[in-house]
Amino acid sequence: MKQVALALGMAFLTVGTVPASAQSTYDRIKVDAGETLFFSECRRCHAPDPTDPSYGPQLDNIVGRQAGTVPGYEYSSALKNSGIVWTPAALRAWMEDNDGFMPGTKMRHVGIEDRTVQDFILAYLGSISGK
Numbered sequence: 001m002k003q004v005a006l007a008l009g010m011a012f013l014t015v016g017t018v019p020a021s022a023q024s025t026y027d028r029i030k031v032d033a034g035e036t037l038f039f040s041e042c043r044r045c046h047a048p049d050p051t052d053p054s055y056g057p058q059l060d061n062i063v064g065r066q067a068g069t070v071p072g073y074e075y076s077s078a079l080k081n082s083g084i085v086w087t088p089a090a091l092r093a094w095m096e097d098n099d100g101f102m103p104g105t106k107m108r109h110v111g112i113e114d115r116t117v118q119d120f121i122l123a124y125l126g127s128i129s130g131k
């Protein structure tokens, strides 16, 4: 695997642009890595699937969704009345420092500052959002 990664890395360096097939391989790897990270960082409170009850609101279709709108979920008023839409930038800020981004919600603080980890989780959230 190391050799393959190296060979791919070399190919990128020499060609300069990423070939389309390698790009989609990279996207798939990001989604897979994001799924693993989602399961370690978010899954204990959030389900990726609306039929699966969990402590936090389900996160299917979260990218582009109006905040605080899962039917029947008891949101804090901070989140319910925030009026924001979960764009990738908002999700990134939330993962980085949810309390700083929106004080007074019920979500325990997560502090994912590593941009690569954010990228992977975003790729996964996008994949369960039909985006």
Ligand code: HEC
Pocket (backbone or CB within 6 Å): 038, 041, 042, 043, 044, 045, 046, 055, 056, 057, 059, 062, 066, 067, 068, 069, 070, 074, 075, 076, 077, 078, 079, 080, 086, 091, 094, 095, 104, 105, 106, 107, 108, 110, 112, 121
């Ligand atoms: C310890 C439990 C817990 C963990 C871990 C957790 N969350 Fe949450 N999350 C919540 C709760 C509870 C809410 C609802 C907050 C409210 O109503 O104030 C929430 C709300 C959200 C919302 C807003 C959803 C909406 O419908 O508007 C997003 C987005 C979100 N979490 C993403 C994440 C992501 C991504 C992770 C992992 C990086 C994560 N959360 C980790 C408990 C958690």
